[in-house]
Amino acid sequence: MLRPEISSASPSAPAVSPLSGETRSPQGPRYNFRLQETPQSRPSGQVASASTPPGTSGAAGDRSSSSSLPCPAPGSRPAQGSYFGNKRAYAENTVASNFTFGASSSSARDTNYPQTLKTPLSTGNPQRSSYKSWTPQMGYSASSSSAISAHCPSVIVAVVEGRGLARGEIGMASIDLKNPQIILSQFADNTTYAKVITKLKILSPLEIIMSNTACAVGNSTKLFTLITENFKNVNFTTIQRKYFNETKGLEYIEQLCIAEFSTVLMEVQSKYYCLAAVAALLKYVEFIQNSVYAPKSLKICFQGSEQTAMIDSSSAQNLELLINNQDCRNNHTLFGVLNYTKTPGGSRRLRSNILEPLVDVETINMRLDCVQELLQDEELFFGLQSVISRFLDTEQLLSVLVQIPKQDTVNAAESKITNLIYLKHTLELVDPLKIAMKNCNTPLLRAYYGSLEDKRFGIILEKIKTVINDDARYMKGCLNMRTQKCYAVRSNINEFLDIARRTYTEIVDDIAGMISQLGEKYSLPLRTSFSSARGFFIQMTTDCLALPNDQLPSEFIKISKVKNSYSFTSADLIKMNERCQESLREIYHMTYMIVCKLLSEIYEHIHCLYKLSDTVSMLDMLLSFAHACTLSDYVRPEFTDTLAIKQGWHPILEKISAEKPIANNTYITEGSNFLIITGPNMSGKSTYLKQIALCQIMAQIGSYVPAEYSSFRIAKQIFTRLSTDDDIETNSSTFMKEMKEIAYILHNANDKSLILIDELGRGTNTEEGIGICYAVCEYLLSLKAFTLFATHFLELCHIDALYLNVENMHFEVQHVKNTSRNKEAILYTYKLSKGLTEEKNYGLKAAEVSSLPPSIVLDAKEITTQITRQILQNQRSTPEMERQRAVYHLATRLVQTARNSQLDPDSLRIYLSNLKKKYKEDFPKTEQVPGKTEES
Template sequence: MDRALGPPEKMAERREDLTPMMAQYFELCAQYDQALVLFQVGDFYEAFCEAAEVVARRCEITLTQREDSTGEYAMAGIPIDNAESYIDRLLDAGYRVAVADQVQEPEETTGVVDRAVTRIITPGTLTEDELLDGERNNYLAAVAAGERIGCAVLDISTGDFYATSANDPETVADELGRFDPAEVIAGPDVPAELVEGYTVSPFEEEAFGIERARETVADYFQAPDRLLASDAEISACGAVLAYAEYARGGTEDRLDYLNHLTRYDPREYMLLDAVAIESLELFERRTVHGHGEATLSGVVDETASALGRRELDEWLRRPLIDPDEIAARHDAVGELRDDVRTREQVHEQLRDIYDIERLVSRIGRGRANARDLRSLKATLDVIPRVRELLDDPECEKLRSVRERLDPLADVRTLIDDAIREDPDREITEGGIINPSFDEELAELRETERAGKEWIESLEASERERTGIDSLKVGHNSVHGYYIEVTDANLDRVPEDYERRQTLKNAERYYTPELKAREDEIIRAEARADDLEYELFSEVRSTVADRSADLQALAAVLAELDVLVSFATVAAEHEYSRPVVVGPDDPAVDGIYVEDGRHPVVEQTQSSFVPNDTRLSSDERVAVITGPNMSGKSTYMRQVALIVILAQAGGFVPAKQARIELVDRIFTRVGASDDIAGGRSTFMVEMTELADILDHATEQSLVLLDEVGRGTSTADGFAIAQAVTEFLHDEVGALTLFATHHHDLTAVAAELEAATNRYFETTQTAEGVVFEHDLLTGTADASYGVEVAATAGIEQAVVDRAREVLADDTPDARPAGDRTNGQANPDDPTEPDAGLGASRPGSESGTRQQAAPESEGGAVAEEIRDADVATMTPLEAMNLLASLQRRLESRD
């Protein structure tokens, strides 16, 4: 984000000629030259000159003119009571917004009203409920470079604060992808590609300086050098705190509710980078065509609160790799699943809790009103009831949750005693504090009540005294209390009436006693209102002092909410408890899933065919063939989602599952390009593939879909084969490789720990029927023409494609393209035999058939091997040109 509107140069040059108000505006513009200044004028926020043009255009409001003795200025204003909706549009357009509020009451000054920037609104520093997604964290991230690369992420609205570092930028990039910050600030020497794709805002480099950063962190947390693991982490944390303070506009620099900083090692969790999160559709669908909440988080989200929904996302973004902690979560989910009554009652109670984290944030920043405190009290009311429902649980996790559910009875009692049950929204106009809470307040309110009661009885007594039946007693904000008499009865007005106001058909009066009562009421009311504000501020400050306890309570409630959600999903969708063990536990080798289901797809389709998964040290690589639409991609994602759910602590959609801990899931699925970055689909594919080959380990799960399809058939197959061999021989990762390169099945047949799997398809008179059953062996064809017909391709095109396909000889059928099991690489009569590049260490010493005696024979062999059924026209032309050149060179 690099959009700024400082003062126009011509205005800066002649500032002494401006009116005081306009001079004040342009002075603030100069001071906050990286932001668009919204300047309070009465009930509106105004912008002038070029800034007004931006506001009018982006917010779709009328551009007007301001005219004074110094000239005309373009002007555009937005109403203060609806400012957030307009500010949201400016943020979407890439602007930072500096809000300049009046800090003086107009009636208290004789000159221009003082204004100051009270907050700077940026995508990563939002605290306004109207601008925030209550179900998602809104992170600001800072990245600092040094001996290591440091990363800090802070959600100002909740107080969630994390820090980590790594030697390589790729790991930090993965962490940024995991948190998906709304805004990033980057220190000196941070590689631009590390923060590419995020909203990056400029910020002073001095904030990243180690000494200043250390002081900033020390203002909030003791001993930053012991809390954090590197100077880079300190630098990142200091900068993100400084930016958060900067966004407060200088009026409330410190964020006292920040009391917990979590330093973590990325290796403490399963790593899911941005590519995996997107391709597995954990939180967002990749296409515009969806089925409601057709994401993993949407399917398993039965949480009752905003706290729980954010925590669920956190668990899915960072699955555990500690078998004991995973088992503890499974214990709790299992107990709650089986105890239906307790689970449902706890869920109902959790529906009554408010978003404590964001309430505490507002309380700590002095932004909370009386209704916020009552919401906090309503949440604390729930805690004893939840503790009672969780009385004597069997598993340790639920016992721990119950013990940590602190009712905070003193906070609850303080709010209940001090704050009215239905307080006014404004906190400076009374109506928020119980009179019984303070003796002086009670006396003032009694004086006010008695005075108003006397005035209410005045009308009847004066009618009786004067005999004027139409006499009225009233009140307005300008003239105060009055006695109104119509002109027809003026002759009966008593001598002690003093004229207050003349109307068209009546006169208004007051009496010395009425004036005395009015003064008494006004004094009592004004003092009571002021006292209520003072008392409220004291109560709010006292509650703010318990921020750490309240945030700890919020964390426990969020944890319980997710456990109940997992249990509800397990019960309603027939999920089973998985067994998850460490890599040294002989009980499980790899991943075994019986009757596994895709958790999202099974909810959006009328029927779903379950499939088994077996990946182990003996069968590390599975090459999967089958036509488009047969279920290859769904199956691979299904396996990954089952692993994620299991290690997040949930039950899984399968009859049973045994999983050896996975440290990271890599995905290379789907087709995408990066036009802005100048990268083709194939280049993006190769970049993602390089990351997999560089970072995958024996404990990783790798999903590959159609590797090598973005280039020529020969190049694509060569890459696919080399990748398969490298993952098998060098990396040892558990790998699912879906492909239309049917020749790859022969390669898998020769690899010791590889296997072939295919999705069964039946050809009928009506067309192709996809059975969606995963079997051992290889597919007999790709059925691309049939899928094209199903997709609605013009019938003439489909018919012609079938003619071309029918003209192919049986010998031209792709290698490995048959149904009955795997090809026999040792049988020279099989078209599969001997395919692939030479690889030392195989039993035959080679995977390539001996070269033909003539170039013509080699050309014929290559023609036979060409997969014409799936080859693009461009690939066919390239192949033909290559063969022509080879024949011409022979001649």
């Protein structure tokens, strides 16, 4: 048996774990997880064989399972006396000994683990507790409010990097604890590890697992260091390298992947790093969850990095895709604009699509066809929306159903019963969903309709209905749900269960009777209330009532008062609550066994739920797109080689402001793929850049876009270098941030990128800033990427003379006389026009209208005039410098022309002779460039 060993490290813990000898990152809590082999252990990664029926005991009893518990035959009776009188005999006969009801259980399996194993899960670490506290009972709220909880981190990722020559080859495997789907990926990354970091940011993990060799004392790998720096709030766990075992990974996939997705085996067979990562991941997850995945129960997919567009995390942040930069609680984000989803699955899907838009035009167009149909057919839209909004979190339901608890506890029993009720509720919605979709036309909707025709839905429901009452259903409120669970199983299936339920009802009636008697006795308006923590208790409002001596009778204990309402209990009520709990435990116990038997019968069909959850989440997202369209006049995008947006506007600005934003046109083609945008401060440059990126993302996820007409070229990557107003870093670190971001773009951009750069070089002095901008522009101009470059350096605009593919655009402002203050005021039009801005000293003008003291503004104006004069003088005083500059320009143009010599020979000759003419006009006395002949 493998013996896992976990040691928890508090932030103040020493750098080396005394238990495992592993290093720990100094930031925050870290965990080291070490699996040790002991003589009685089963080999790593060993799981119950595929032929083991789900729910039966697995290898070496390791996969203890629910249906191994013998179930009493319907109608079977204890040998003698009443059920209560023969409880023990009944238990001995019918209940497997590993079914341990009670707060703490120590199953045989559990004894294989040292006590330290549980420490990390029970520490008060708030981050850690997020999955510790996650239980199958949680997260089934049906409303869209659950969208928020849907985004609480629940993903565990294992990352491994190749060694030696294979350094830079990355394998990743992730599983969402709320969604039983494993995503594998393997790719080559460069030394900045941009792809890994981006992928991890998109996954937004709860925990990252790496090999212990990645963080050997004093010799951590660059990848480890970068990940720990970038994910300071995420838990790290290191596992011995041997558990990153590709053979075990392949075995895991063979055993756990459901048949529908088994082609993944062909894809990953020779991808050793992702196989190694999945082996470590599953070993670890099964360990911390204290459960194993049932054979053939998981959806496992391989996701290459080329299937979706890449948006790095700082671009996602700059563009406010998911989180608003000013206030992380408000929903002024692209997600907020598009999110009208009704299910947690739909909301999760929207989130992941926004972060990873599609690149396949055919798929995007299929989605757009659906949105179009939903917009044109109101009946379809409202019919679908009403059914979809009744679905629970199907993915999480599946996630619970495919796990077999290693221990049978009251909680596990209760959760299985709850899940069966949810399953019934979910399956009962399949028919209404089919009815709502029966007249749909578009191929994608028809395909989803077709997936609902799966016979397995009906088979499972039929089987459930033979055991579960027709009216057992999901209900809000803990008492309601408790009642549903109690009476879920049909009567006459188990006589003892019927008796236990009668007893439970009697106790509940007794409680109500006792409380009403107490009310009469003290002439108080007492009410029976219930909470999951307290059980039944008494409540009383004091609105129209004065208490004798301002005190409650002494019989009432544990009194608490909130506003004008008292809550309390009595010694008798506490006893009755205990009896109630005991009888409930018995009911759950018997129900559980029936449920387990039922689940084992329906288990082979359960995988159709993967299809259903996919259908529901996709329909929910498409409905959400259509909903967003109905609130604003969006247009269906086209996909061509040109980025052309007619009268497009910023979708988030529209959501925030009372008036519709000013719309603008955009036109970028391969021949004119570099826009330089100038304009005074506050004229709308940054907003415009973001608007382009947001529209591009909306189009690529299959949504309509805010414009009158739009056409996009698919972007494989979207890069942004945008200035953030609320940057509180120092000037130097702002500059370093700028440089890092721009370096990232230069390393990763290619011909299919969309690049937005705003105010590059503002973190350093003007000359150097211009120099950097110029060099960056020249590099980007060598690509066919679509680039929008907003700047205050007007010198940069002259680059259009050298490069034919550069276009200058500017934001117009108007100057109006403010008669009351006899001053000129700036009127922002937010209108984009051709050419570069003619505004001068607009920084000073902006400062003038700001709250800067007038004396300071005056000083600033004077100093600016002096500096400008000095610069001009300097420039004039050195004709040699001017000559050199001209030579440089001429040489650059010649080189550029030669490089882009797509011009035919005649045009090239004309172009060169024009250049020569211009050069001679500008410098009549310079006969030729020193050292060079004219011909050269």
